Amino acid sequence: AQSVAQPEDQVNVAEGNPLTVKCTYSVSGNPYLFWYVQYPNRGLQFLLKYITGDNLVKGSYGFEAEFNKSQTSFHLKKPSALVSDSALYFCAVRPYSSASKIIFGSGTRLSIRP
């Protein structure tokens, strides 16, 4: 079965420290991978994607993610967290077999304390 897993329901980080939000996937073929962020009472906002090429991709708001094919992971990272980064983060994968369907993870709540 094709799926994406976010093993942590919540991640707590002090402002200024680096943050990592984990994501692993299970799909056949080469995956397309995405990260989205959701603020309270808002729709999901696209952060970044991996399609092909460099394993380290950079996105909005200073976030980046590293594609690791051997570990089937796509962890979201930021060198220095801001309180405003506090939100719900979703990893998503597009199976190779689907032209447009995207499967979302269950989400990780990121909380940045001042």
Next chain:
Amino acid sequence: EAGVVQSPRYKIIEKKQPVAFWCNPISGHNTLYWYRQNLGQGPELLIRYENEEAVDDSQLPKDRFSAERLKGVDSTLKIQPAELGDSAVYLCASSLLGQGVSYEQYFGPGTRLTVT
């Protein structure tokens, strides 16, 4: 560029009543999605359109849910009759599908449905 527009933003209805949600995708986007998001969970796909064709409606509870995409642009999602378990946020998203283009989806703000 205008984003995905959804209306209404909030809806409260009694169980067994009908309800409809409307979505206007980003201009030029040929793929449209309806998702249901329960509190604290990720979006779950209900139906996916490529142009006017519903290419994936396997997760749509067809006994009470229906959807249409008029002329390959706007879309309406209907529930009739609503049940208590239908309380959720209904998200619409659109994307541009084609060779050499990216596949990220752009989401509307959602409609929060409360069934009492």
